[in-house]
Amino acid sequence: MKHFLLRYRFRLLLGSIILVVALLAFPSPPLPLELGSLVLMVLAALNTLRIRSTLFHFICLAGTVSLGMLFIPSDWNLQPLLHQGIPQVCFYLLLVVALFRRVTQERPVTGELLYGLCSLYLNFILVFAFAYNLIEQLWPNSFTGNAPLHLDSFIYFSMITLTTIGYGDIAPVFPLARLLAGAEAIMGALFIALAVARGLSLMRDQDEGL
Template identity: 30%
Template structure:
């Protein structure tokens, strides 16, 4: 076939810059978590922002794939629970947290796959890698937050961040980067093991990420 018959249909802006857009949205959502103790609206805005983030990940996933179908199911459940909570006044926090953990994990897997999949540019591959790295931090932070809520005292915490999700996401990020400032520390066997595992996962992700990027540039 000649080149004219093989001409591609131009793709939309989202398809070309999907991971850069999702990365920007994720950064905004993480910053909103930090405003939760100052502005009451930030929590609601964060929940709806997460909805669009998960919806965007489904849209960014390869079409007609099992992974896309598996991600679409919890996303629909998330929207249903969010509508029930916001408009019907029902208490569905447990379901929202469970679905958030599932979708964050699924989004992390999808973004990791982009390190090895064809992309429009290496800039998009870089964006997908950073997106996945931040998702790991958010997922682990959510797990830490719920563990502390279920078993108070699992962490040694400053008084000003007790019960705040942002504090645990922050702890997750400094654990992944092995900074370890020390103002938050695990105080139970389970949380100690989880923080150790996260440090290993974060180090391995960075090694694979850098190796893949350098390999593509050769």
């Protein structure tokens, strides 16, 4: 089992992130499903890190806090900022940093590492979606849309922004929201260069091994 977890660590992480994105793309997902998917993602994230690293302990703490925030009573004034806000942004941001370090520095480049690239790409969607949701909670009407905007709307908005599609049905109007949306679009474009560079490194390492 330990060999399986280490060998397919990035595939397991990618699967867990896909599950979280798919679940949060729907409004008001059931708490047991949301909790279960987040638990799987936290465990998969920790499985990709070295146990003695500093990021391991920070991600473990942030993931635990994020799980605990799912049980915040809905009548608390700070519930919107804690349930789907600050702790989640911290967790996903730390995971982005950890994944970026792994996929850019680890050698040799393997096919498994490319799954890590895909995980990093999808994690961008989550960290920006939660950041947009947090901005909307702090400064209402920071985004324009045809209906009240919640996390499921920002998952969609983050997807189309990262891929630079930009349909325009949701648009940032608050300065900080505009800045984040622009930064996400730039990161989406730069990610293509990173993916190509890692792919070429994999091909070169394979040729050298022949």
